[in-house]
Structures are given as structure tokens and as C-alpha cells.
Amino acid sequence: MTKIDLTRKIDIPDWVEALTKPTRIGSGELERQWEEIGDEVLEAVHKVLPTGKYTLGPYLKQFEQEFAAFSDSKFAIGISSGTAALHIALEAMGVGPGDEVITVCNTYVATAFAASYCGATPVFVDIDPKTYNLTAELVEKKITPKTKVILPVHLYGHVVDMDPIMELAKKHNLYVLEDASHAHGGYYKGRRVGSLGHAAAFSFYPSKNMGAYGDGGIITTSDPDLNEKIRMLRYVGQRVKFIHEVIGFQDRLDEIQAAMLSVKLRHLDDWNNQRRHIASIYDEMLKDTPLQLPQVADYCHHVYYSYATVAPSEEERKNLLIHLANHDIGGFAMYPILVPMQGAYEFLGYKEEDFPVGAPFVRRVLNLPIFENFRDDEAIETAKAILAYYDRA
Numbered sequence: 221m222t223k224i225d226l227t228r229k230i231d232i233p234d235w236v237e238a239l240t241k242p243t244r245i246g247s248g249e250l251e252r253q254w255e256e257i258g259d260e261v262l263e264a265v266h267k268v269l270p271t272g273k274y275t276l277g278p279y280l281k282q283f284e285q286e287f288a289a290f291s292d293s294k295f296a297i298g299i300s301s302g303t304a305a306l307h308i309a310l311e312a313m314g315v316g317p318g319d320e321v322i323t324v325c326n327t328y329v330a331t332a333f334a335a336s337y338c339g340a341t342p343v344f345v346d347i348d349p350k351t352y353n354l355t356a357e358l359v360e361k362k363i364t365p366k367t368k369v370i371l372p373v374h375l376y377g378h379v380v381d382m383d384p385i386m387e388l389a390k391k392h393n394l395y396v397l398e399d400a401s402h403a404h405g406g407y408y409k410g411r412r413v414g415s416l417g418h419a420a421a422f423s424f425y426p427s428k429n430m431g432a433y434g435d436g437g438i439i440t441t442s443d444p445d446l447n448e449k450i451r452m453l454r455y456v457g458q459r460v461k462f463i464h465e466v467i468g469f470q471d472r473l474d475e476i477q478a479a480m481l482s483v484k485l486r487h488l489d490d491w492n493n494q495r496r497h498i499a500s501i502y503d504e505m506l507k508d509t510p511l512q513l514p515q516v517a518d519y520c521h522h523v524y525y526s527y528a529t530v531a532p533s534e535e536e537r538k539n540l541l542i543h544l545a546n547h548d549i550g551g552f553a554m555y556p557i558l559v560p561m562q563g564a565y566e567f568l569g570y571k572e573e574d575f576p577v578g579a580p581f582v583r584r585v586l587n588l589p590i591f592e593n594f595r596d597d598e599a600i601e602t603a604k605a606i607l608a609y610y611d612r613a
């Protein structure tokens with residue numbers, strides 16, 4: 221049972237209000253995307269609607285095959301959201317009460333919630349100061365006899381250094397589940413994200429590098445056993461209709477979403493290249509500012525779900541956010557609070573000092589607007605606004 225205390229006082233940082241204004245630069249991604257591909261998407265919708273088959277039909281099957289091939293994986297299983305994809309993948313890996321799932325402190329809450337939904341305990345590790353991701357070294361210190369799964373997150377589109385993680389998993393007989401919700405189409409040493417762990421969960425939340433028209437997600441794996449278990453779990457525990465072998469879930473990706481996502485998959489590599497181009501504008505223009513810019517490891521092909529900089533101090537991050545908002549530019553802070561410091565995980569008893577890199581990072585992270593149809597002039601104006609803040613325009 222979840223106990224909810226509605227009288228609990230919530231501290232809202234004073235700069236949050238400045239960020240709730242709609243901005244001229246930094247909004248409108250999905251409207252522009254619709255202008256670009258709306259006709260293709262509508263064509264797909266018109267193919268599905270007359271069929272009368274809206275769940276588990278041929279369009280889902282086709283999209284799953286396309287996404288598996290795109291992700292260098294044998295199988296892909298469409299799921300109703302990224303959160304459900306993480307949850308079902310962990311269930312398929314046999315995670316349950318008493319088990320521990322090691323993940324990173326700086327992620328979207330759903331990464332950890334998925335472990336909690338299984339009745340397991342998320343165990344949080346700090347981040348590497350350059351990639352902002354977890355590392356095998358950090359994970360190894362937290363492995364106990366209860367550990368069942370390592371859950372790395374390719375944060376902001378920077379791929380985790382996976383080879384040492386897989387070695388560690390092999391040594392300790394653990395599963396590895398990639399949270400690939402920020403990294404559709406990314407590469408690690410030439411291999412696609414989605415093929416690096418034993419399974420990977422992707423979110424198709426609309427604003428992701430590839431998003432559905434609503435909620436959606438997918439799991440990739442090359443393990444036939446996991447594939448079969450995941451398919452059972454996403455459809456109320458059945459392998460054969462009306463025969464419910466286990467208590468499963470109702471978490472399928474809809475036929476209409478799958479057809480629309482097939483359209484988007486054809487654009488994904490081009491869109492990611494456009495994000496990389498925008499990142500290169502920021503890299504060049506901001507290189508002499510006090511901001512720490514994203515540092516890309518040589519094993520990683522970054523797909524820039526977000527362009528995350530680090531301000532020298534919390535105060536300066538606040539001032540920059542307000543400065544950008546005053547110029548009608550949408551900067552933001554993702555994620556502003558470490559997951560283990562959220563009220564939901566108070567009971568685990570973590571302290572900020574447990575995360576010497578992550579705790580100051582979330583107070584200083586400043587994400588600049590970036591998306592696949594963000595224009596060069598908008599990136600230049602954003603960078604110029606930051607240069608003006610530092611009196612270097």
C-alpha cells in the first residue's frame with residue numbers, strides 16, 4: 221500500500237516560475253515535426269483504422285521487426301510506455317521482493333520505480349563527472365548477494381561505457397537492462413544502443429528522440445527466453461489466448477502507435493544527426509565560457525536527447541535560467557533533484573553526501589534547448605544570450 225501525506229510541505233525552487241513561461245525559442249518541436257512528416261503519418265493512420273484490428277496486429281509486428289533490426293537485436297516487443305517497458309523487463313529477469321537493482325542517482329524516477337514495482341530495492345550509485353553516467357567501478361562497490369540487475373541509463377543520449385558493465389555482470393551472474401529512453405539510435409563502439417545489455421527499455425514519450433503520439437515504449441533483446449517471457453507479461457500472462465499462466469499486465473503498444481512509429485523510425489538517424497549538428501554549434505560558441513560543456517567519450521556516438529551543461533555554481537545556474545527566460549529562451553534543469561533524495565525514497569535513508577558528484581551536479585545542471593528541427597539561428601541566438609550573460613558577445 222502506498223501511504224500518501226497530502227499535508228506534506230513541498231519546497232519549490234524560486235526559479236521554477238521563470239521556467240513556466242512559454243518561450244519563443246525552445247518550444248514547438250512536435251508542431252514542426254508534424255509539418256515535416258504529418259502527411260506520412262496520416263497515411264499510416266488511414267491504413268490502420270479501416271482494418272478494425274487495433275491491438276497486437278500486423279502493424280505492431282512489422283514495427284517490432286523494424287525496430288529490432290534497427291537496434292541490432294533479435295527481438296523487439298512493443299509496450300505501452302517506457303516505464304512499463306522497464307518494469308516488464310525487470311519482471312522477466314525474475315526481479316522480486318528482496319532483490320536489489322543497481323541504478324544511477326541522476327535519472328528519471330521511472331527507472332527506479334520500475335524496480336520498486338517488482339517489490340525490489342533500487343540501489344543508487346553516483347555519477348562519473350565527465351559523462352554524467354554510472355560506471356562499472358561505481359557499480360561494483362554496491363554489489364551484494366541480493367543484486368539481480370544492473371540498470372544503466374544512457375543519460376541525455378551519452379551512451380554508458382558498457383563493456384566493463386557487461387564483464388562485471390558476467391562475473392557476478394547478473395542481468396543488465398539498459399534504460400535507453402534518452403538514446404534511440406545511439407552507438408557504443410559502433411554497436412547500437414538496445415543491443416548492449418541483456419535487454420533494453422525505450423520510452424516513446426512524445427518529446428524523446430523518437431516519440432509516439434501519446435505514450436509508448438519498447439523492449440529489445442536477443443535472448444529468446446526473455447523475449448517469450450516479456451511477450452507473456454505484456455499481455456496478461458498468456459502465451460495462448462485464454463490460458464493465463466502467470467499474473468501479467470495489460471501493457472501492449474497500440475497498433476496505431478506502431479504504424480506511426482514505423483514512419484518516424486525512417487527519419488531517426490537524420491534527426492539525430494541534426495541534434496548532433498546543433499550540439500556542435502553550442503560546443504563551438506560556448507567553449508570559452510565558464511560552463512562545463514558535454515564531454516563525449518570516444519566510445520560514444522552521442523544523440524543529444526539533451527544538451528546538458530554545468531554552471532559553476534547553483535546561483536549562476538539560477539541566474540542563467542532567469543536570463544534565458546527573459547530572452548524568451550527555454551533553458552531548463554533536468555533532473556533538478558536526485559532520485560534517492562525524492563520523498564518517494566526517503567525511507568531508504570540516503571543523504572546528499574552519498575553522491576559527492578551527483579548532488580552538486582543536479583544543483584548546477586543547465587540544459588539548453590535542442591531538438592531535431594531546432595534551427596541553427598535559434599541555437600546561435602541561445603548561445604549569444606549566454607555569451608552576453610558573460611559579457612562576451
Ligand SMILES: Cc1ncc(COP(=O)(O)O)c(C=O)c1O
Binds near residue numbers: 303
Ligand atoms: C530515463 C527515462 N527512463 C524512463 C522513462 C519513462 O518513460 P515513459 O514516460 O514513456 O513512461 C523516461 C521518460 O521520460 C526517461 O527519461
